[in-house]
Amino acid sequence: MGVFATSATARRRHRTQKLAFVVLLGVTVLLILPVLAILGMLVYRGAPALSLEFLFSEPVRGMTAGGIWPAIVGTMWLVGVSLAISAPIGVLAAVYLNEYAGDTWYTRVIHLAIVNLAGVPSIVHALFGVGAFVLFFEFGTSILSASLTLAIMTLPVIIASTKESLSAVPMSFREACWNVGATRWQTIRHVVLPNSIAGILTGVILQVSRAAGETAPIIFTGAAVFVPFLPSSVNDQTMALSMHLFTLSTQVQNVPQEITYGTALVLVGLVVLINGVSIVIRSRIRRRRKW
Amino acid sequence: MVVQHPKIAFRDLKVRYGEKTALEGINLEVAKNEILGIIGPAGSGKTSLLRVLNRTLQNTPGAKVTGDVRIDGEDIHRMRDVSGLRRRIGMVAPLPVGLPMSVYDNVAFAPRMAGVTDKKVLDGVVERCLRQAALWEEVEKRLGDLGTKLSGGQQQRLTIARALSHSPEILCLDEFSIAIDPVTTMRIEEVLKELRKHMTIFLVTNLVQQARRLADRTAFLLLGELVEVGPTEEVFGRNPRDRRTFDYVHGIFG
Ligand SMILES: Nc1ncnc2c1ncn2[C@@H]1O[C@H](COP(=O)(O)OP(=O)(O)O)[C@@H](O)[C@H]1O
Ligand SMILES: [Mg+2]
Numbered sequence: 001m002g003v004f005a006t007s008a009t010a011r012r013r014h015r016t017q018k019l020a021f022v023v024l025l026g027v028t029v030l031l032i033l034p035v036l037a038i039l040g041m042l043v044y045r046g047a048p049a050l051s052l053e054f055l056f057s058e059p060v061r062g063m064t065a066g067g068i069w070p071a072i073v074g075t076m077w078l079v080g081v082s083l084a085i086s087a088p089i090g091v092l093a094a095v096y097l098n099e100y101a102g103d104t105w106y107t108r109v110i111h112l113a114i115v116n117l118a119g120v121p122s123i124v125h126a127l128f129g130v131g132a133f134v135l136f137f138e139f140g141t142s143i144l145s146a147s148l149t150l151a152i153m154t155l156p157v158i159i160a161s162t163k164e165s166l167s168a169v170p171m172s173f174r175e176a177c178w179n180v181g182a183t184r185w186q187t188i189r190h191v192v193l194p195n196s197i198a199g200i201l202t203g204v205i206l207q208v209s210r211a212a213g214e215t216a217p218i219i220f221t222g223a224a225v226f227v228p229f230l231p232s233s234v235n236d237q238t239m240a241l242s243m244h245l246f247t248l249s250t251q252v253q254n255v256p257q258e259i260t261y262g263t264a265l266v267l268v269g270l271v272v273l274i275n276g277v278s279i280v281i282r283s284r285i286r287r288r289r290k291w
Numbered sequence: 292m293v294v295q296h297p298k299i300a301f302r303d304l305k306v307r308y309g310e311k312t313a314l315e316g317i318n319l320e321v322a323k324n325e326i327l328g329i330i331g332p333a334g335s336g337k338t339s340l341l342r343v344l345n346r347t348l349q350n351t352p353g354a355k356v357t358g359d360v361r362i363d364g365e366d367i368h369r370m371r372d373v374s375g376l377r378r379r380i381g382m383v384a385p386l387p388v389g390l391p392m393s394v395y396d397n398v399a400f401a402p403r404m405a406g407v408t409d410k411k412v413l414d415g416v417v418e419r420c421l422r423q424a425a426l427w428e429e430v431e432k433r434l435g436d437l438g439t440k441l442s443g444g445q446q447q448r449l450t451i452a453r454a455l456s457h458s459p460e461i462l463c464l465d466e467f468s469i470a471i472d473p474v475t476t477m478r479i480e481e482v483l484k485e486l487r488k489h490m491t492i493f494l495v496t497n498l499v500q501q502a503r504r505l506a507d508r509t510a511f512l513l514l515g516e517l518v519e520v521g522p523t524e525e526v527f528g529r530n531p532r533d534r535r536t537f538d539y540v541h542g543i544f545g
Binding site for chain 2 (some may be wrong): 102103172173175176177178179180181182183186190191194195
């Protein structure tokens, strides 16, 4: 009887396992399907609009024709300037918090603030940006204000992801360095950073793509519906892809559908490209991993 | 027993981690070029004692050290240059730590951090230390390989080579044979007999017989208390000063 009982349980267990596998696979497919559907639709409807002229010319006739070049350039400005602010500050803050600061009440408060800020909706950052940068500091609606707002939005996530990459470096490496008389900074510079830089970059790049896609933080702080020239300094207003897409799809009538979809395709393409770069970086360090 | 002109002296040393006391009332003097064996069950505070000496304990959040620790009569807690202090001490941790860099760079790390850039000097240091750690023959042809790719026993000898790379006056070995085979252990023990001519050695060991073989004097730590310290023959003999020492070294421990 023992034999029968065991084989019955074994078979049941096997069946449960198979079922679990199918369910998991199903869920995965369910997750991927919408993404594929969206991409497919974007390519199907937007691809006909894509051409060198579309990419590199200005919109004309009330944005119902022409291209999106000013928006592409504007997005690059916004992303570039915000990155130049948030990446160094974020990485340095994370290095300080992870490598120097002890576990005291105020570092705990800082940590709590970071976690909470990371979860604040972007529209709230937008309102803060208007109040702080546009009005209080009198930067006006400009690339500077918009980029600062984007930087404020991405900063907490960059700090959190950088901290995570730093703490993934085993403590024993640091101790080994201290034991031979290396200073804290030498240890960070020669062992901790080289072994976490890829993870840090991945986190930063993911925030770049997030900054490129957001509309709310820039809409009242520096992005404009239409600007008849390319920005020449951070004091100018600018167009941006995400903002342009919002305008095309809600504010202007009689826009040929392919222009709207083409714009969306370029924006998504840009984000996918950036994420692709971060995936490549990550897989390269996995291969180079030294411990 | 009072040591004349001790190389290292601990007086009224106390170590706490938060509320927990790890070492208390430690008075210990170590003579120059002596091998001091330190034995005691896990959690006795052996590692903490060594980490007091090179002041890495101060990097552990919550750790508090009180009391007086002197090297050559100088209070280590008053030394401004902590890196300088640590370069006088070689530290080998229980588990081997190959830094994520080549075998060569592992050993050249300390001299480089101290400002040595001359390739010839570095080459010399690397070869000398790897020979002293009985590892040279095995890695001579693969100095460029990652330190982390060596076997456990090789990494432990690499750790020893690194601990010697800044020519320390004091060498602390913390249960160094935990991760290596008996043959390698014997080879390193031979090395220690050679090194003692130039260094003062702390030999923390979980193998009481290792202390018996190598140590001039042996200290027995138990739950943060220095139960006794004396000539090794005495500690391992029939009549150590404390009954608990006898029980521990003869394996009668409940
Ligand atoms: N980083 C730490 N934080 C808290 N307690 C610690 C820490 N390191 C050691 N201890 C405690 O201090 C006591 C002594 O530890 P340790 O010096 O590692 O002993 P040993 O090396 O003899 O095993 C133990 O009770 C241990 O739990
Ligand atoms: Mg220990």
